[in-house]
Amino acid sequence: MFPVLHTDRLVLRELTVNDAQAILNCFSNPDVLRHYGQNSLTSLDQVRLIINNFSKSYEEKCGIKWGIELKGQAGIIGTIGFQEWSTEHKRAEISYALFPESWGKGYALEAVNKVISFGxxxxxxxRIGAIVLTExxxxxxxxxxxxxxxxxxxxxxxxxxNVSYNTYVxxxxx
Known part of the structure; x- marks a missing residue:
């Protein structure tokens, strides 16, 4: 069963196909992608496949991705999770993205702290790692x-x- 996590203001829950449009909106937004290290998503079919892959990753214990919701409000404001999860080596890498209208409100730190604790x-x-563009x-x-x-x-x-970027580890x- 997929773990649902709660903080003071947030619910971290499994992503579903109902989140596809919100994810497409987020990951086709140049402001979000500027520092994210991935190319723009282009279609709902592409997003549905990604959501399906998240589900498989969790079943196979190689990754987990939550949708971030504000308590009492339907619809996600971002995503957070672990990829490169190795149960053998007891490590994973954290990644997160919030929609621009949710930036600067402390939601990311609140979600990160909860996910670290869960991890x-x-x-x-x-070990929890992170790879971040230096900029x-x-x-x-x-x-x-x-x-x-x-x-x-x-x-x-x-x-x-078409640009290569340095990252901090x-x-x-x-």
């Missing part, structure tokens, strides 16, 4: 606030829109 306690992770000031500040330590730079690690150790 360490329920998934028995020892992504908001995300770099958020990870530092959440207790992550910057380990180094991966040069030309992410290629997006972060870790949080339980």
């Amino acid at each position: 360490f306690q329920e998934m028995e992770l020892v 992504n000031d908001a995300s770099n500040k958020l990870l530092t606030k959440a207790g992550f330590e910057k380990e180094g730079v991966l040069k030309k690690y992410i290629h997006q829109n 972060y870790s949080l150790i339980n």
Whole structure:
């Protein structure tokens, strides 16, 4: 059964096909993608396939992705989750994206803290990593606030829109 997580203001729940339009809107928005390291999503069919893949990833214990909802309001304001989950090595990488209208309100930190707690306690992770474009000031500040330590730079690690970007590597150790 997919774990539903609650914070003071948020519900983190499984993504469904009903979220497809919201995900398409988010991940086709140039402001969101500017620092995300992926190309724009282009169709609802593409999003439905991605949602299906998230479900498979959880079943296979190699990833988990939640939709972020405000308590008492239907519809997601973003996504958060782990990919590159290795039960053998007890590690995963965290990633998150919020819709621009939800930026600057502390929702990302609230969700990140809850997911970190879940990762360490329920998934028995020892290490949570993060890869962030060096230019992504908001995300770099958020990870530092959440207790992550910057380990180094991966040069030309992410290629997006015909440009290669350097990234910081972060870790949080339980």
